[in-house]
Amino acid sequence: MGAPAPSPLPASTTPIPLDVPRLRQLLTDPATESVRRRVFTLFEEPVFGLRYGEATADERARTRARWDRMVSAGLFVGCLTSHLPGAPAGAGAAARSRHDAVMECVAYLDHSLEVAIGVHVGLFGGTIALLGSADQAAAWLPGVEAHTMRGCFALTELGHGSNARGIETTAVWDGASGGFILHTPRETAQKYWVGGAAETARWTTAFAQLTVGGVAVGVHPFVVRIRADDGSPVAGVTTADCGVKGGLNGVDNGRIWFDHVWVPRGQMLAGENAVSGAGVYTSRHATPDARFAAQLAALTGGRVGIARLVNNQAKLGLTIAVRYALSRRAFAPSPGAPEARLLDYASHRRRLMVPLATTVVYALAADALKAEWNAHSERKDADGRRVGVTKRLHVLSAGAKALCSWHARDTLQECREACGGQGYKADNRIAGVRATHDISCTFEGDNLVLMHTVAKALLGDYAAVLGARRKPGAPSPSPPLPPFGELLAFLNAPRVGSTPLPPARGGPRDVTSPAFVASVLRAHAATCMTDLAAAYAAASKVASPFGAWNAVATAAAATAAAVMAVHGHAVGSAAVAAAAAAAARDGRAGVAEPLALAVHLHGLGLIGASPGYLRSGALRLDEAAAVEAAVEDGCAALARVARGLVDAFGIPEPLLAPIAGDWVAHNSRARL
Amino acid sequence: MGAPAPSPLPASTTPIPLDVPRLRQLLTDPATESVRRRVFTLFEEPVFGLRYGEATADERARTRARWDRMVSAGLFVGCLTSHLPGAPAGAGAAARSRHDAVMECVAYLDHSLEVAIGVHVGLFGGTIALLGSADQAAAWLPGVEAHTMRGCFALTELGHGSNARGIETTAVWDGASGGFILHTPRETAQKYWVGGAAETARWTTAFAQLTVGGVAVGVHPFVVRIRADDGSPVAGVTTADCGVKGGLNGVDNGRIWFDHVWVPRGQMLAGENAVSGAGVYTSRHATPDARFAAQLAALTGGRVGIARLVNNQAKLGLTIAVRYALSRRAFAPSPGAPEARLLDYASHRRRLMVPLATTVVYALAADALKAEWNAHSERKDADGRRVGVTKRLHVLSAGAKALCSWHARDTLQECREACGGQGYKADNRIAGVRATHDISCTFEGDNLVLMHTVAKALLGDYAAVLGARRKPGAPSPSPPLPPFGELLAFLNAPRVGSTPLPPARGGPRDVTSPAFVASVLRAHAATCMTDLAAAYAAASKVASPFGAWNAVATAAAATAAAVMAVHGHAVGSAAVAAAAAAAARDGRAGVAEPLALAVHLHGLGLIGASPGYLRSGALRLDEAAAVEAAVEDGCAALARVARGLVDAFGIPEPLLAPIAGDWVAHNSRARL
């Protein structure tokens, strides 16, 4: 017996049940609730008090003080060492969830702190954990976790960021001394943007082009000391400050030059590739491509984390803006009447409710991705070694990181403007979080480059699916599917033609039905994919691979977004179905209904906002006005439960803002 | 003999002539070139050196020091007093141009400084000039101009911003004492956000609800002292700091409470409305609406200024991003080849070239608006008094302020991301300008509220045009037209139906023709206008005026944008025609061609970006792919002249950024 599907677009007179505590359980893992409570309690100590307008040096000092306090409070105990061999069964998985919950709280407080910890634990520690040998991990991770071995992650150089494979730092195996000579051969090879390198870090994982016996074997990471424990310089290493940034100034990003620095053999991370004492290079990977990809494994985990944590920044902005919109009034509907609340304005609902709906969907999708990533991270191969990042996880994390961070950027901006002048006031938080979050669109992979990565991978997958189909009598591809064949399952859906469209047949579909949204999203993604493949094939006949890709780059990014949209909506719909099933079992309403509304509004918002859906023919011209009307209705409906929804995000009051509460009292003269 | 129209979309092999010095003359008024040179030379003094990461107090002090230096350099001499009676003929107009040129330079250097001066000269001085009597102007403006009478503009209150008419500060005529009692009756009536009120200003124009003889006559401005010249408090006035903001921290925004402050009769600005010694209130305005609108005249000038100056911020970002995109390389097109420049990437061109095109068009439109505003400001009525703001200027300035500031916001963000990590570095300027510019979307009128204002005015105008047409045998309305009937002339163009469209007839049009763009923009605006009027009329039958407006608010803002787009494109096209005519006369190519390309790409960009153009039927589905392809081609073409175009903006090198020059040398270890 199927669960009754909740109406995705209730009439304006139909009450929308809302069970805030249960919704909250869906949006924040109840298993780690006690961790969150512990962290939020710690945040009541003065060092964690929100502060604004400090000079850069003070902001850095405060970030470090907060971090130290979290270390001394034991919040990182086990975050890396629980994964070491010998740790009790299940300890690794539990530690992951715990650390995720800690970071979730930090994301609400201080993005600099989040990034500082992320670089140290996730990138520095993560690289050692993922790429180091068992001995190396056992030797170093306890110190990293205890924060006695403070590290950073030095991949990017002045000359190479997105194209990390082009870095120019060299590491040459020196048989005579039994070590490597690490060197910065020219100015463009200086390490750049390294979080913590200006002041905080003592160690780094430095990535360099390795040459062994005259043979270049590509990019490899080395654990290198960059300053003494007391902070004084070490021979051969020069560091400098990247200086003030547009935000995130609690993080001391720095630059590093290596001047023929000798690195002992044991400090090349040797879990995947190694150089023997006799100078023989061995690699676990068959191809240079695979080898390079494996080196950046820590970045995938980082992207999974960013995809999740940027949603918290969007949640913070929305919580503040929605609460303000319910207490701020402007203009009287009729002379003498009380002024209307901002959320009574259709235009105001429009600017906040679509982002709210999308934030809910992205949060669900990012949580699902995290669960998949964590489960994957616990997997071991026959030799007991970690399994490398799958193409599916690589692609999903890249797409999710890009879309979630762009979404948070736009949402925070909209919240800023929706709060008028108050949205610009530092203690109302939105503007500062907006500025400091901004760089999430660039680091751990520039968003546009990531979207291109997704599109390239999809193109390959598409070709594989088509190839399998074309073989006469071939069974539809069964496992092993192409890496994210699941994502492409929609290609089996009835195909719509490519543009220009044949005239639509039949009357307009019912835009209020979830099936409508799913089918438009799928049809659009399928058409984009088909068109992209055709355009790329055509361009490849007359242009170089570079030229052919350039000819389709804009379409490629749009295709990647279209496919990711299918994925996001599917995750959201699955959550609705699960909630409806649960409600059918226990008779408790209040989760499936608001969720169904959010998922539907998110989908309609996507479909209505871009001309692409009309161009591809996935949405018909005679349906467009109905979609627009349904978006307005959806916003009005969601506004009715908006307060409950943002309450379900569970952000503690002290981390909100004056305008989220009684802002008249807060601004009273008596308080001066 | 008409000038040959330049091709708006040259083939990739056709050279695009570009005459940078002449283009520059078009984009920056040559008549004030010497002023700009003087200001830019002054900016080489140390106090104007670019600085980042300061604490708020230091940033404020630096802004004041810069301002003082500009005063002592005589840069404001005549900016207000040249308009006083007795000044030589033409002095007023010349002073306006000079001051505009000064502000244009300041906009490139320091947005806080721009705003501080804008508030003092434009809002405080401007209010006295526009609303004061001749005696009041003569008494105060010399001190304002000399900066000995430092002022601010106190309209907004904690409780009322957009709805300025709802402010709660009271001013009661007290016949016994021959003055007014100014009072803050409750917390929401405290003045809020007043630029300069926290520390700098000694005087303000305080807006208050005036009551004379028990009769409430609406909002009126009073010149009031808020602190002594030495900065100490004055009786009855409490000030406080608005604190740190998301940017613009060189401006000390403050709050003000009045505790039954007595204001002499002569300090109510009496050019438009006055209270006689006998307590008789007289007003130049027939209705309360007209009276209220007139009080805010200084804001119109402010909006004209913002519309113009935010383009300079976009120009700054684009100059930096384009120059970086021509020197930064990433990824090799083929193994061993040099890496490609960022601007070789189609996706990179797409993100920078459409904004560049739009910036050129908006700059032309804002300059035209400024010229219209300045000319209007010189006009006098039969009594020798300034003519009030016309509805046309009110509306055009509102729309231009909103669209230009949103555009600058988006452009700066795109530039930030297009420069990767470097775009976030403070000394590369983009992130800081982005943050500090942000509030331009809110102050001097929240952008969305302004777009609603435009739409409401258009609706009224539309009804008037229709009414005139309907009278049988009536001549088409001749001057006096409805206030911006010119804007609506397109309604005479062949009408397209409202959505859903009848199937398109005839083949697709030629998207490379400027006539195509103009006709799509006009048809779209006309349909939006028709549909909006119909929807509003229908909604008005079943809902209150508030409800009816709410039902169409989203469509209204889109309609306002559609009409403004027609206007902007028309201004751009006129500039192209004028440049082509000049070239036909003197045979010199290089202005009309790049301009034609920019105007065309801007138009195509608008048409292609929003589903609205397809929904309204102004763009046909079978043309959509061609528009998309033409946008890509246009970006490729504009990229070929992009460096020359940004050079024509004329921003001095010291105001640019390291990444606009030799950023490898800038980052060399030798420079540490």
Ligand SMILES: Cc1cc2nc3c(=O)[nH]c(=O)nc-3n(C[C@H](O)[C@H](O)[C@H](O)COP(=O)(O)OP(=O)(O)OC[C@H]3O[C@@H](n4cnc5c(N)ncnc54)[C@H](O)[C@@H]3O)c2cc1C
């Ligand atoms: C605050 C901050 C912290 C950081 N922390 C670290 C750290 O701890 N460790 C570390 O190693 N790195 C770090 N980074 C570096 C970061 O990862 C890089 O900035 C990022 O990878 C982008 O590289 P880039 O800045 O060189 O930009 P580029 O690669 O030069 O890209 C510039 C622009 O060009 C575009 N572009 C590039 N290639 C293409 C293409 N093929 N097609 C189309 N467009 C393209 C991009 O979209 C982007 O907009 C940090 C950066 C910042 C700003």
Ligand SMILES: Cc1cc2nc3c(=O)[nH]c(=O)nc-3n(C[C@H](O)[C@H](O)[C@H](O)COP(=O)(O)OP(=O)(O)OC[C@H]3O[C@@H](n4cnc5c(N)ncnc54)[C@H](O)[C@@H]3O)c2cc1C
């Ligand atoms: C840095 C800064 C400097 C300033 N300088 C000065 C100054 O010197 N002097 C001065 O007097 N003021 C100043 N202001 C105030 C500024 O003019 C106001 O912030 C602005 O007018 C918006 O008012 P508000 O902030 O009260 O926003 P609100 O009016 O509360 O608006 C909040 C939000 O609600 C929306 N909204 C409001 N009404 C409607 C509606 N009817 N329909 C749909 N949406 C609506 C708006 O779009 C906005 O997003 C300054 C503000 C700032 C932040």
